[in-house]
Amino acid sequence: MDVYATAATGMSLVNIVLLGGLLYLYARMVSKTHAGYTYGLMIFSGLLVAQNSGMAYLCGFLNEYYNWQLSPYFAAVAVLEFGGLLVLLRITV
Amino acid sequence: MAARNKAASVRIKRRLPPPLVIVLIASLAALSVAIPAAIAQGTTTVGTINTGVANVSIVSGAQNPNNGVFYSPASITVVIGVNNTVVWTNHDTTNHTVVAVDNSYSDTLAPGQTFTHTYTTAGVYNYHCTIHTFMMGSVKVLAAPSSSTTSTSSSGGIPEFPFEGVVVIAVTAVVLASYLLVRQTRRG
Numbered sequence: 220m221d222v223y224a225t226a227a228t229g230m231s232l233v234n235i236v237l238l239g240g241l242l243y244l245y246a247r248m249v250s251k252t253h254a255g256y257t258y259g260l261m262i263f264s265g266l267l268v269a270q271n272s273g274m275a276y277l278c279g280f281l282n283e284y285y286n287w288q289l290s291p292y293f294a295a296v297a298v299l300e301f302g303g304l305l306v307l308l309r310i311t312v
Numbered sequence: 313m314a315a316r317n318k319a320a321s322v323r324i325k326r327r328l329p330p331p332l333v334i335v336l337i338a339s340l341a342a343l344s345v346a347i348p349a350a351i352a353q354g355t356t357t358v359g360t361i362n363t364g365v366a367n368v369s370i371v372s373g374a375q376n377p378n379n380g381v382f383y384s385p386a387s388i389t390v391v392i393g394v395n396n397t398v399v400w401t402n403h404d405t406t407n408h409t410v411v412a413v414d415n416s417y418s419d420t421l422a423p424g425q426t427f428t429h430t431y432t433t434a435g436v437y438n439y440h441c442t443i444h445t446f447m448m449g450s451v452k453v454l455a456a457p458s459s460s461t462t463s464t465s466s467s468g469g470i471p472e473f474p475f476e477g478v479v480v481i482a483v484t485a486v487v488l489a490s491y492l493l494v495r496q497t498r499r500g
Contacts, residue, residue: 235478242485249489255496261489268482272475280471284391 221282223290228279230297231271237304238268244311271300364395365428368449370402370421375444382441383449390431393456394470397430408447413438 245261248254277285278293366388374382383400390396400410402421410427411418414437419427431437434455441447473479 235475238482242482246485249492253492253496255493258489258493258496262486262493265482265484265486265489269479269486272473272479272482276473276475280474284470 221287221290223294224278224282224287227290227293227297228275230294230301231275231278234271234297234300234304235268235275237301237308238264238271241304241308241311242268267300267304271297365397365399366390366395366451368398368400370400370404370408370441370447372403372405374404374408374441374447375406377444377446382444382447386449387452388450389452389454391454391456392432392434396432396453397428398451400427402426407443409442410439411442413440418442 242261242264245257245264248257249261274293274297278290282290368388369384371379371381371384373379388398390398400421402408402423402425405423407420407422409418409420410429416437417429417439421427431451431453434453436450436452438448438450440449
């Protein structure tokens with residue numbers, strides 16, 4: 220596995236953890252405020268968890284089945300997503 | 313109203329546990345699902361995928377050189393241990409042949425008949441129809457994934473998806489949130 224695929228896998232797993240934390244926060248907010256916007260954030264986070272799971276599976280387990288030249292792009296997406304999630308977590312907590 | 317929302321927001325912020333605790337809880341939850349799944353899939357044999365076949369159709373009208381399409385798909389890629397058995401089916405109204413350029417296999421197919429060949433060595437294999445010499449196709453055979461990459465590749469098939477539990481939880485959250493959002497919207 221090349222370094223980019225490893226990075227993409229690692230970052231995707233970290234993203235899943237961050238999204239798990241966000242989902243927990245949003246669930247708590249929903250239980251108290253029932254705000255429509257928070258429902259939307261839960262949907263958004265849940266879909267991102269599914270996307271990151273797919274990314275981690277693709278880069279970590281199926282890296283022999285796709286063109287390795289795509290790995291840097293996958294890694295870039297995962298890193299950018301990680302940055303965005305950090306910002307989201309920061310403004311949420 | 314705005315003041316009430318602000319007060320509620322402040323109350324929520326005060327009651328939230330520190331971020332580190334949240335991340336740790338989430339990590340433990342994710343690992344508790346992912347690790348057993350990963351261990352379980354490491355011992356699972358990928359039996360159904362190994363029997364996978366790739367299908368090539370000899371299309372209707374292939375006897376006509378102006379048809380444009382003869383073998384469909386004309387070029388395919390297969391992976392040993394995954395789908396390295398290719399099945400040709402004659403959907404045309406006349407006989408056709410599938411003959412390897414290196415003569416390693418050949419067969420004549422009457423309309424409706426099939427021919428099956430299993431590739432065991434990586435490489436590119438060109439074939440053609442000896443009756444209609446304009447009909448050509450190729451099969452690119454990729455080697456089975458090496459066992460050094462992951463512990464699960466040793467079975468020769470595609471490793472199972474190890475994050476089923478995580479995805480199930482995420483999809484459940486999405487469905488639940490969508491349902492609640494729709495219900496709230498309808499109530500106005």
